[in-house]
């Protein structure tokens with residue numbers, strides 16, 4: 039894994055648009071401890087986005103892309119929805135699947151990559167909306183977990199179908215009235231994190247994206263556990279400010295309000311026993327690495 | 339043989355894939371011009387002639403040559419630069435050769451900058467913006483090249499050339515196959531050879547890219 043593989047042909051370097059030159063010069067491909075703190079100091083893997091101004095999905099994208107442990111060897115699988123408008127601006131390989139099919143596509147992709155590149159770590163990460171994950175794609179989501187497919191599923195939960203103007207989704211709260219769901223939701227928010235655990239996911243987290251350091255931690259854990267053990271699931275609250283009638287600058291507060299201990303996005307985590315063991319091993323290695331680096335710095 | 343000819347457009351909104359009209363690909367050592375199989379030598383001459391006739395002859399290098407995947411890719415990039423420099427040396431005042439990259443295939447929305455790049459999902463934007471009337475694709479994966487070539491044929495009057503590393507492109511007006519450093523250099527030689535013998539289209543300004 040290294041930036042060595044990402045080089046522009048010398049004789050055509052000058053004609054490459056500057057965003058590609060910047061990616062080659064200062065993106066964090068190949069950097070072992072890449073994370074959210076690189077934002078602002080290096081070229082981000084997202085160029086610009088076409089989401090509504092202030093949409094928390096844009097924050098989530100930036101933190102996730104900064105935190106993927108292996109971006110040059112990661113393929114992201116997206117689905118139709120607001121997220122799909124961002125992928126064209128993302129400098130990580132990605133596939134747009136037919137709405138709802140994302141976990142089926144990712145299953146085949148991950149298996150094909152393991153056959154084609156047996157000696158190289160290739161991560162697959164699904165990123166889709168709640169409509170794609172929980173409603174139309176629920177079959178594909180669950181079947182991939184039952185089969186223990188080794189990839190991460192991330193759901194951007196904005197509690198409705200945002201891209202098509204606000205229809206009811208399984209993850210919508212009971213009683214909520216949306217622009218195109220005027221009767222109000224008649225049943226409870228589907229408890230997908232619990233379902234994920236029962237379906238065989240080894241790491242499940244339900245949280246908001248208000249804290250970049252937390253997003254970094256859960257992304258790293260989810261990708262590493264999926265790589266080594268089995269399916270992982272992250273449900274991230276990325277409120278649709280447009281549909282809930284908030285201003286551009288109010289998304290962060292909405293997330294903070296919704297993550298209070300009694301609220302529906304209070305931090306919730308499940309880790310299977312083998313995954314716990316892996317995380318402990320990773321933490322021990324990390325400690326060793328840091329101690330060695332400190333010693334080296336002391337000698338210098 | 340098919341009666342269909344792959345000609346500069348604008349053909350219409352969804353021009354047919356040339357293959358569906360019975361146009362087939364050249365065998366090794368051959369090329370095609372307007373969908374008719376031709377000896378490769380004739381294609382070099384015709385491609386060089388089209389370049390020298392154009393107001394804005396343009397090379398569109400794609401990801402297979404822009405990125406230094408391996409030594410071969412880097413050498414092709416050098417050859418492409420040489421072809422571009424040769425074009426600049428051989429054209430007459432008023433002609434403006436261009437070298438515009440297609441760095442990848444992302445359907446970049448909401449916009450691309452047509453001055454500095456071309457995108458296979460809306461190549462017409464770059465062609466219209468720069469008034470390109472003859473272009474050559476090189477180092478573009480086949481399916482993206484075919485998509486792009488069809489869009490160009492559909493919406494512009496630009497003459498398209500494909501320097502294809504595989505079996506050629508029936509959707510281009512002229513296509514080489516098995517592209518190599520040598521073939522790109524040979525095309526540059528042909529441009530040099532025809533220098534001063536081809537009348538540029540400058541006078542008939544209307545013949546350029548149209549929208």
Ligand SMILES: Cc1ncc(C[n+]2csc(CCOP(=O)(O)OP(=O)(O)O)c2C)c(N)n1
Nearest residue numbers: 118119120137167168169170198199200201
């Ligand atoms: C097979 C299929 N069915 C329906 C649609 C229409 N459609 C487009 S986006 C969308 C809703 C997306 O909702 P969600 O997954 O929650 O993503 P969001 O836009 O909220 O981020 C729907 C139903 C489609 N594109 N394809």
Ligand code: SF4
Nearest residue numbers: 089090093120200278
């Ligand atoms: S509609 Fe909602 S989810 Fe979609 S970009 Fe706008 S604020 Fe974000």
Ligand SMILES: [Mg+2]
Nearest residue numbers: 167168198200
């Ligand atoms: Mg949604």
